[in-house]
Amino acid sequence: MSNYPKLHMIIDGEKVSGGGRNTFDVVNPATGETIGALPMAEAADLDRALEVAEKGFRIWRKSTPQERASVLQGAARLMMERKEDLARVATMEQGKPLAEARIEVMMNVGLFNFYAGEVSRLYGRELVRPEGTRSTIRLEPVGPVAAFAPWNFPIGNPGRKLGAPVAAGCSVIMKSAEETPASALGVLQCLLDAGLPKEVAQAVFGVPDDVSRHLLGSPIIRKLSFTGSTVVGKHLARLATENMQRTTMELGGHGPVLVFDDVDVERVLNTAVPGKYRNAGQVCVSPTRFIVQENVFEKFRDGFVERAKALKVGDGLAEDTQMGPMANPRRPEAIDAMIANAKEKGATLHTGGERIGNQGFFYAPSVLSEIPLDADIMNEEPFGPVALINPFRSEDDMIAEANRLPYGLAAYAWTEDYKRQQRLGAELEAGMVGINSHMIGGADAPFGGVKWSGHGSEDGPEGVRACMVTKAVHEG
Incomplete structure (x- = not known):
């Protein structure tokens, strides 16, 4: 060094x-x-x-x-x-x-x-x-x-x-x-x-x-x-x-991602998984709460888990690394505590939930599903490599969950329904909204949030x- x-x-x-x-x-x-x-x-x-x-x-x-x-x-x-x-x-x-x-x-x-x-x-x-x-x-x-x-x-x-x-x-x-x-x-x-x-x-x-x-x-x-x-x-x-x-x-943020049942699930996963684990999830606009319509929930969850398990975690200086360590020793400790709390509340841990190796601050890409809304991780920004995936039935319920928290930095939605896209753009309470895309920044575009x-x-x-x-x- x-x-x-x-x-x-x-x-x-x-x-x-x-x-x-x-x-x-x-x-x-x-x-x-x-x-x-x-x-x-x-x-x-x-x-x-x-x-x-x-x-x-x-x-x-x-x-x-x-x-x-x-x-x-x-x-x-x-x-x-x-x-x-x-x-x-x-x-x-x-x-x-x-x-x-x-x-x-x-x-x-x-x-x-x-x-x-x-x-x-x-x-x-x-x-x-x-x-x-x-x-x-x-x-x-x-x-x-x-x-x-x-x-x-x-x-x-x-x-x-x-x-x-x-x-x-x-x-x-x-x-x-x-x-x-x-x-x-x-x-x-x-x-x-x-x-x-x-x-x-x-x-x-x-x-x-x-x-x-x-x-x-x-x-x-x-x-x-x-x-x-x-x-x-x-x-x-x-x-x-x-x-x-x-x-x-x-x-801070707690980015909701609404996934409707009219989408190509594979296409969404190909974007959502790299977006979630970018910078080990230490991103203020990270897609975090995946609010998935019931008809595609299992396919989306299983595909997410499969891709998370396949990620190459290692030293960021190695060119083949896809996810590096967390930035400091505080972050793995915080993620450990949040995942433990979610499991105690009844959530299912599909992969991850543990540190990797005995040096540095590496943490395995993690996926939780069926997480109760009173779990800490559903209300506090995890700021780490953890995806939260829950099933919902209707558009109204999905929007209500997206807007439930006092945070409003970034929100995302995936749907092929043009009229629904317009409704979501208007109703999601966030400073930045990505529809069928996780690219919400640019030198010429304002970057900022609302609420907390x-x-x-x-x-x-x-x-x-x-x-x-x-x-x-x-x-x-």
């Missing part, structure tokens, strides 16, 4: 480490071995980052669309050139297969290139007024942004957190997950190497609650962007109210505008 990079923070363009700071051990989830020591921010580091971000905003808010586009396009080119290095580092510290890590790099390339075009479309409007007067509506950057990114997409999440503020003309302080720091640093370095002024973007790490309280306690920060659990999101939202900071919150899954959007034009404020100017 000697090719894992030396870790640091980035403040005012300086690589900050050492100095007697506490460190956090970064672990390879495939082996359980420590591969790096991450310096943790002290209060003075955070104060310095805030001071620099304030300066950076004054610089970058005056940048032209052409300057912002040039930086974003340059960073996209550098990510392409560094794709293999970025992907390998992400796999080493997060565990996902190399193929998935490469897709993450390309997600960022697409997003940065889209934002490079979007910066020329951030215009307001002029109102119709009597001669001699003028009223205009302006879009302006909101100010310094505090951005918190989780570990499950160690390249893609930092790309979202950095790309939108940079495109909007804001400065940003990013605190990415301590478990996956090198990936986030690699993305930021691409922006800096592409010409982003060093004052505009900083990367800090530290005890999450300490960092969030320190940054959000400062009036310098004008906006919070957070991706993570609903529990933490609610806590941060409360902190943000003290200084009336705007928020974009992409929180948060508010606001990332990606698309909406992602940039979430980092802007509206100003009305009236001239007499």
Whole structure:
């Protein structure tokens, strides 16, 4: 593991480490071995980052669309050139297969290139007024942004957190997950190497609650962007109210998948199974609760189990691996507890339900069926490689189950009935709905949820505008 990079923070363009700071051990989830020591921010580091971000905003808010586009396009080119290095580092510290890590790099390339075009479309409007007067509506950057990114997409999440503020003309302080720091640093370095002024973007790490309280306690920060659990999101939202900071919150989900009896079951399985076990199920929009019409329930369940058993689980650095380890030791423990609770409640475990091997954090792809609705796993996001499959009779019952939980991030449905497709698009309570597809994201499409899954959007034009404020100017 000697090719894992030396870790640091980035403040005012300086690589900050050492100095007697506490460190956090970064672990390879495939082996359980420590591969790096991450310096943790002290209060003075955070104060310095805030001071620099304030300066950076004054610089970058005056940048032209052409300057912002040039930086974003340059960073996209550098990510392409560094794709293999970025992907390998992400796999080493997060565990996902190399193929998935490469897709993450390309997600960022697409997003940065889209934002490079979007910066020329951030215009307001002029109102119709009597001669001699003028009223205009302006879009302006909101100010310094505090951005918190989780570990499950160690390249893609930092790309979202950095790309939108940079495109909007804001400065940003990013605190990415301590478990996956090198990936986030690699993305930021691409922006800096592409010409982003060093004052505009900083990367800090530290005890999450300490960092969030320190940054959000400062009036310098004008906006919070957070991706993570609903529990933490609610806590941060409360902190943000003290200084009336705007928020974009992409929180947890519990993705329902409605499968009707008019579908080609094999076709659905060919999409649903890889979607479920992508990133070992550690995906906020993961298809999780399979709500299957009775006539095709047994065929769907048995086909799912067969495919789950056949998955190749192993070190993400091996090219033939289809599912890597879970990202940290907390996740197998949580999945063990949820599956045990479901079995106690009467659910049937068809495959999995156990760890694999005696090193790393590997967990077998698992399938439960006939799970009572009061089981923990039917109400709390499992965030792991577990598929939940239950039979239902009618369309109304299936929709009611899909909408039963307070989460509303992503929902999916499979049916050949066009009128039903239209009804589902309207009635499913989610920020994103996939019908006959699990592809619900894209650089040009808003990504976000409703209810306890948060508010606001990332990606698309909406992602940039979430980092802007509206100003009305009236001239007499």
